[in-house]
Amino acid sequence: MKFSALHILPRRPRKIKEEMGAVGHDSVAATVNLSPAMEGSPKTVHERFRHKLKMPKILGFVPSPRSPKPIAESNPPQTEVIMDFMENLKENRLVEACQQLLLREDKLFGQETMTVEGLGQVCNEDDKDTLQKDYETLLLHLWMAVHTTFSSTPSGEHLEILRSAVETITLLEEKDQQWEGRPEGSSEAPVWRPHQCRLTHDTLLEKMVESRMRNAAVEEDNISVSSVDSLSTSMKREVCRMGKHLKETILRVARDIRDCYPPDFDVCNLYVRLYHQKFSARLTELARSGLDVDDCNYLLCWVNNYYPNDILKHKDLEGHINMESLGALLSEKDLTTLEEQYLLQKESKLRTWFSNALSKEEEGWLSGKSPELIDGYCFCPLAIDIIQAVDGAMREARILLGSEAKAQRILRQLDSFLISYKRSLEEFVKGRRENTQAVVKANLVNIEQFRDFIVRREESIPEETKTSCMSTLADLRDCGYGYFTGPIHEELRVQYHRLWTQAWFTGGQMVLDEVLGTLDRHMQQLTDLKPICMEELLGRLHMEMMVEYVKRMMKRKMRLKNKEQQEAAAKLLAEDSSKLSTYFTEAGSKISWLSEVLPKMAEVVRLQDPGSIQLEIVTLARDFPDLSWRQISALLSLKANLSTADVRGIKESLEVNRPTVTSSNINPPFFSKIPAGTFWHMPS
Numbered sequence: 001m002k003f004s005a006l007h008i009l010p011r012r013p014r015k016i017k018e019e020m021g022a023v024g025h026d027s028v029a030a031t032v033n034l035s036p037a038m039e040g041s042p043k044t045v046h047e048r049f050r051h052k053l054k055m056p057k058i059l060g061f062v063p064s065p066r067s068p069k070p071i072a073e074s075n076p077p078q079t080e081v082i083m084d085f086m087e088n089l090k091e092n093r094l095v096e097a098c099q100q101l102l103l104r105e106d107k108l109f110g111q112e113t114m115t116v117e118g119l120g121q122v123c124n125e126d127d128k129d130t131l132q133k134d135y136e137t138l139l140l141h142l143w144m145a146v147h148t149t150f151s152s153t154p155s156g157e158h159l160e161i162l163r164s165a166v167e168t169i170t171l172l173e174e175k176d177q178q179w180e181g182r183p184e185g186s187s188e189a190p191v192w193r194p195h196q197c198r199l200t201h202d203t204l205l206e207k208m209v210e211s212r213m214r215n216a217a218v219e220e221d222n223i224s225v226s227s228v229d230s231l232s233t234s235m236k237r238e239v240c241r242m243g244k245h246l247k248e249t250i251l252r253v254a255r256d257i258r259d260c261y262p263p264d265f266d267v268c269n270l271y272v273r274l275y276h277q278k279f280s281a282r283l284t285e286l287a288r289s290g291l292d293v294d295d296c297n298y299l300l301c302w303v304n305n306y307y308p309n310d311i312l313k314h315k316d317l318e319g320h321i322n323m324e325s326l327g328a329l330l331s332e333k334d335l336t337t338l339e340e341q342y343l344l345q346k347e348s349k350l351r352t353w354f355s356n357a358l359s360k361e362e363e364g365w366l367s368g369k370s371p372e373l374i375d376g377y378c379f380c381p382l383a384i385d386i387i388q389a390v391d392g393a394m395r396e397a398r399i400l401l402g403s404e405a406k407a408q409r410i411l412r413q414l415d416s417f418l419i420s421y422k423r424s425l426e427e428f429v430k431g432r433r434e435n436t437q438a439v440v441k442a443n444l445v446n447i448e449q450f451r452d453f454i455v456r457r458e459e460s461i462p463e464e465t466k467t468s469c470m471s472t473l474a475d476l477r478d479c480g481y482g483y484f485t486g487p488i489h490e491e492l493r494v495q496y497h498r499l500w501t502q503a504w505f506t507g508g509q510m511v512l513d514e515v516l517g518t519l520d521r522h523m524q525q526l527t528d529l530k531p532i533c534m535e536e537l538l539g540r541l542h543m544e545m546m547v548e549y550v551k552r553m554m555k556r557k558m559r560l561k562n563k564e565q566q567e568a569a570a571k572l573l574a575e576d577s578s579k580l581s582t583y584f585t586e587a588g589s590k591i592s593w594l595s596e597v598l599p600k601m602a603e604v605v606r607l608q609d610p611g612s613i614q615l616e617i618v619t620l621a622r623d624f625p626d627l628s629w630r631q632i633s634a635l636l637s638l639k640a641n642l643s644t645a646d647v648r649g650i651k652e653s654l655e656v657n658r659p660t661v662t663s664s665n666i667n668p669p670f671f672s673k674i675p676a677g678t679f680w681h682m683p684s
Helices: 042-050 085-090 094-110 125-147 156-180 197-216 234-255 267-287 293-311 332-366 382-401 404-430 436-456 463-497 502-506 511-526 531-555 563-587 592-606 610-623 629-636 644-664
Strands: 372-374 377-379
Touching: 085 094, 085 125, 094 125, 094 156, 125 156, 125 197, 156 197, 197 234, 197 267, 234 267, 234 293, 267 293, 267 332, 293 332, 293 382, 332 382, 332 404, 377 436, 382 404, 382 436, 404 436, 404 463, 436 463, 436 531, 463 511, 463 531, 502 563, 511 531, 511 563, 531 563, 531 592, 531 629, 563 592, 592 610, 592 629, 610 629, 610 644, 629 644
Parallel strands: none
Antiparallel strands: 372 377
């Protein structure tokens, strides 16, 4: 049988020194293409051809055969030296050595060899045995070249040998395929076929990786002291050494070794997969060995952070490895067990820390100690300490668990803390101690900081946890701000009763001026309240006073009998609105939309035409969708000259237009804060 001709790489030329006889005729032998049967020493070759050459006799010339003189040449000729199989191996010319064996294999199994005399001679078993032994010698050199891939620092010569070994493997694989693809009935393949060098290569790499990872687990010579020896446990040191060795090796493969292999070997993925399997197997053993908390955390850090981020996503590996095909280092069951152990420990630690922090704060409250002043404002560090602890725990959990969703479980402890905090603060406020006002001022800052923390992270907080935290904080705010607004409203109660009375209407008493005077006196005692809390307090007072004003306006049975009275009342209403808006705006309230409520109601009181009143009511309902018909009826009842039919027409118009006007509302609820059932109703 015949096989396709192999590509013979050009031989490396070698300079030789030709020695010539006195007349230089021996140089002819060097240019003769001798058959294998004629190959031999120069002397033998010379003897064979001597009878064909006749030397002329020259008078006076005596040849000196023992001491021939070389012909002087300025540029000695270069002659290619053809190395034999063993010489190629010695020079690590593995491809050339392999090609020589393939040629011999073709001659032995593909055609008859010819002697010098031209007689046919069938190959014998000795030739086969010799060729098989030579193949074994070649393979030994191949596997030595592969085995020493990482034995030294990469160098040009070292990589060239590996490249030659890989090319040789490819040639042998191609020959295997030729034998496998031969037609039926062909001569039997040699006993050494197939070599399966690719399979052997991959198996050798697997054993190399296993050995190197095993050695890395116990050897520390190539790892810096600061990075490994400083670790507190033997388990940490072992994992660190294995991980660092893995990283260094696959980066070396990507940077240097990869170029020695053709693309079809996919050598980067091959090495990464082998190292991944060995690393995974060892980490699984460790995970199931019953780790303490510290070792558990360290192992999670490698599995969820260092390995996927610092190693697999290294820039030098980009485009060379397929991370999806690797799978996880630990099974879902093993990983869940470690993560649950970590979370339980972290939650317990946070609960203890939060409890101690709150207890320490309560001791200060009950001892009569006032909070410190920073920049002239009452301050308490509790919120900052708790938030930093939560932030730190969340950050660590995200790293160790490799998941934002899993880390969110930590926030449950903040929810539990806020409930305890609320209970403690409410109990303390009831005591009315000498330092209560200062303590509440400082804790209002805490409450706002907690609220800001939740609001800024609301997208990353589970809905259930966020709702619970915000509800608890709302109760805390009511407790804290209510401590200041309650006494203010209590003192203003008598003055509120004079609103929308005959004395208010005639102008004999400047009711609202007195109200604002009392409010201002209370506000002077809150100068050490932090601006963010002062803004919230003013907003609450602004809202509560507006609610009280409108409630008084709708509750009384005051009837404006004619146009003059209605216009006068509308004027007073507009003036009161202006006074309230000016006071709170200048003081620092940010609820500017409240200034629109009284002017719109004043317009309803002023107008006389039922159609205009109807349009104004629809506008008011558009801006404040929580305005109920009972509240509209109470407002219209102020106008004694408005007939029942007019009221019915306004109501029907509102019912028709309300669905189309409520969608454009941008104002928060207002009228829903006014208690129901307190209005006087116009008889139908």
